[in-house]
Amino acid sequence: MAESTxxxxxxxTSNSEMEAYLQVPTPENEENYTIGYLETLLEQYGIRHGIxxxxxxxxxxGEIYNQPILVATGTPAVDGIDGHYEFNFKxxxxxxxxxxxxGSVDYWSVNSIQSVVAxxxxxxxxxxxxxxxxxxxxxxxxxxxxxxxxxxxxxxxFLRSEDGSxxxxxxxxxxxxxxxxxxxxxxxxxxxxxxxxxxxxxxxGDVVVHGNVENGIVINxxxxxxxxxxxxxxxxxxxxxxxxxxxxxxxxxxxxxxKGNIFAKFFENTTIEADGNIQADVLMNCDVxxxxxxxxxxxxxxxxxxEVHAIEGFEVMNLGNDAETxxxxxxxxxxxxxxxIAMLEKKVSELREELSKVEHGIEQFKTLEREKxxxxxxxxxxxALLRIRIRNNAAIAEAETELYRLQELMxxxxxxxxxxxxxxxxxxxxxxxxxxxxxxxxxxxxxFYLLENKIRTKPAS
Numbered sequence: 046m047a048e049s050t051x052x053x054x055x056x057x058t059s060n061s062e063m064e065a066y067l068q069v070p071t072p073e074n075e076e077n078y079t080i081g082y083l084e085t086l087l088e089q090y091g092i093r094h095g096i097x098x099x100x101x102x103x104x105x106x107g108e109i110y111n112q113p114i115l116v117a118t119g120t121p122a123v124d125g126i127d128g129h130y131e132f133n134f135k136x137x138x139x140x141x142x143x144x145x146x147x148g149s150v151d152y153w154s155v156n157s158i159q160s161v162v163a164x165x166x167x168x169x170x171x172x173x174x175x176x177x178x179x180x181x182x183x184x185x186x187x188x189x190x191x192x193x194x195x196x197x198x199x200x201x202x203f204l205r206s207e208d209g210s211x212x213x214x215x216x217x218x219x220x221x222x223x224x225x226x227x228x229x230x231x232x233x234x235x236x237x238x239x240x241x242x243x244x245x246x247x248x249x250g251d252v253v254v255h256g257n258v259e260n261g262i263v264i265n266x267x268x269x270x271x272x273x274x275x276x277x278x279x280x281x282x283x284x285x286x287x288x289x290x291x292x293x294x295x296x297x298x299x300x301x302x303x304k305g306n307i308f309a310k311f312f313e314n315t316t317i318e319a320d321g322n323i324q325a326d327v328l329m330n331c332d333v334x335x336x337x338x339x340x341x342x343x344x345x346x347x348x349x350x351x352e353v354h355a356i357e358g359f360e361v362m363n364l365g366n367d368a369e370t371x372x373x374x375x376x377x378x379x380x381x382x383x384x385x386i387a388m389l390e391k392k393v394s395e396l397r398e399e400l401s402k403v404e405h406g407i408e409q410f411k412t413l414e415r416e417k418x419x420x421x422x423x424x425x426x427x428x429a430l431l432r433i434r435i436r437n438n439a440a441i442a443e444a445e446t447e448l449y450r451l452q453e454l455m456x457x458x459x460x461x462x463x464x465x466x467x468x469x470x471x472x473x474x475x476x477x478x479x480x481x482x483x484x485x486x487x488x489x490x491x492x493f494y495l496l497e498n499k500i501r502t503k504p505a506s
Contacts, residue, residue: 056090057113062181063121065092066113069104078105083116092117093184117182125176125192131169134159136222159221160249161214161229167203168212168227170195202229217267218250231268238274239264251285260296269305286321295331306337328353336454348372354379356454358461362468365484369472377461377495380479382451389448393441400437406430462494464505475500 057066067087072078083101087093095117104114161167173192180186197205200223203212214220218231231250235243238256245263246252252266257274264270269285276289278298286305293299295315301307306321313329322337330350333339338357341348347363354375365372407430410421421427463475468489475482475493482493482500492505 054086056087056092058092058182061119062183062185063119063179063187064115065090065095065117065182067101067104067116068113069110071108071110077108080105087116091183093182094180095119095182119181119187120179122179122187122189123177124190126174127193128173128195129171130195130198131171133165133167133169134161134220159219160217160247161220162217162249163214165214166211167214167220167229168198170198170210170212172210198227199225200227200229202231203227216250219248233266239272260298270303287319292325292327322357323355336457348374356458356461359463360466361464362466363470364463364465364468365470365473367470369470372473373476374463374473375476376458376463376493377478378455378458382455382458386448386451386455389444389451393444393448396437396441396444400434400441403430403434403437407434460494462492464492466490466505 053070055068057068058064065087067083069078069083069086080098080101083104084096084098087096097116097118100114100116103109104116173194175192176189178186178189197209198212202215202218202220204215205212212227214229216229216231218229219233220227220229222228233246233248233250233252235246235252235254235256238259239246239254239262240257240259243262245265247263247265249267251268252264252270254264254270254272254274258264258272258276258279260277260279262279263282264279265282267284269287270281270283271288271290273290275291276293276299278294278296280299281287281301281303283303283305285303287301287303287307287309289307289309292309292311292313293301293315294313297314299315301312301315302318304320307317307319307323307325309323309325311325311327311329312331313327315331317323317328317331317333317335319334320336322340323333323335324340324342326341326343326346328339328341328348328351331353332351333353333355335353335355336357337355339348339353339355339359339361341359341361341363344362346361347366348359348361349366350370350372352373352375353359356377358376359374364374407427410424410427410430413419414421458478461477463477465488468487469484469491470487471484473484475484477493477495477500480495480498480500488502490505491502493500493502495501
């Protein structure tokens with residue numbers, strides 16, 4: 046405390062000089078102090094700001110002598126607030142596994158990828174708030190801390206608004222903080238193996254794994270998936286092509302699904318769905334649903350075991366093996382596709398007929414409104430018709446979407462054949478549409494095709 050003294054009275058100030066304490070002695074001759082006198086006394090000690098007149102009056106009225114009393118307080122400075130960014134993603138990688146609902150630990154969740162969609166707000170900038178200077182009891186200014194502006198964010202894959210307040214993702218992809226830079230990348234690369242240390246991958250964009258993919262891993266990508274190493278019993282889902290530079294050992298637990306094409310060295314014991322074509326060397330004991338064409342062009346390329354379906358047909362080197370492993374090959378439209386198309390066409394027709402009646406009913410209410418000049422807007426019967434119209438329109442849209450999909454697949458199945466450029470073995474079952482053929486004897490360089498509702502053969506060309 047800093048002290049100033051005068052005969053018979055003194056004033057103390059705090060080290061910050063934001064508080065002042067007055068101590069006065071007992072007045073002589075039973076005379077009392079006045080507020081004016083105490084103010085003059087404080088002025089003599091240099092106390093000019095924040096004087097509490099009520100306290101001075103209390104000293105006089107309460108005869109509070111010979112003890113320090115707080116009689117003045119300064120106005121504190123209000124520090125400014127620095128500008129700061131509000132991030133809509135985790136800027137630090139999560140290294141702790143998540144707890145499942147059953148109480149077990151999900152180790153595959155460690156280091157999970159954060160994905161964004163183009164247009165997502167990834168960060169907002171809050172500008173600095175300037176402070177307000179204070180003043181101490183001696184009337185001297187106390188400077189407030191000034192709020193500092195922050196530099197613009199650096200990185201790539203995002204856009205900055207004109208006023209600098211909003212940052213949005215420019216592309217679909219993963220987002221991460223690399224040092225002081227934000228990176229929005231349309232490709233997620235795993236330098237080594239995809240395993241428990243990397244966790245499952247769920248990414249908006251392309252995924253590239255330069256090593257192997259171990260059992261249990263799930264990789265979801267809106268783009269393509271490319272894996273340089275061997276893939277074990279895992280799950281792959283892609284919006285575009287899947288490329289396995291070696292192959293997949295599915296162990297009857299693996300699942301591969303894509304809206305694009307598949308390119309792989311081999312598949313064993315795997316369930317496969319592809320909206321495009323499949324090109325590989327070996328399909329062994331796999332269940333395959335291919336909306337395009339299956340092409341196995343290597344010298345030893347073979348389909349052995351399993352049930353393999355390709356809407357647009359096959360072009361392979363070998364079917365089956367010397368052990369006569371049962372191998373089911375389906376080309377063209379699935380047997381129930383014609384039935385499903387007919388059912389959907391009937392459903393759409395019935396819904397449209399019902400919708401026509403509903404529209405007529407709604408028009409009748411409009412006619413009554415004009416004739417009687419009465420509103421039927423809330424009439425329960427009219428409201429029921431409106432609900433049916435909404436329901437039927439939604440049902441028609443859904444049915445027509447599925448109908449279009451099946452009709453498109455049906456058109457792709459026209460002329461589907463099974464071309465075997467080397468050997469087809471006994472044990473192979475050939476299916477084209479609803480027609481069946483069981484291979485009894487080895488045949489070479491043969492093409493199976495449908496003519497006049499019968500499976501026929503000709504030399505493959």
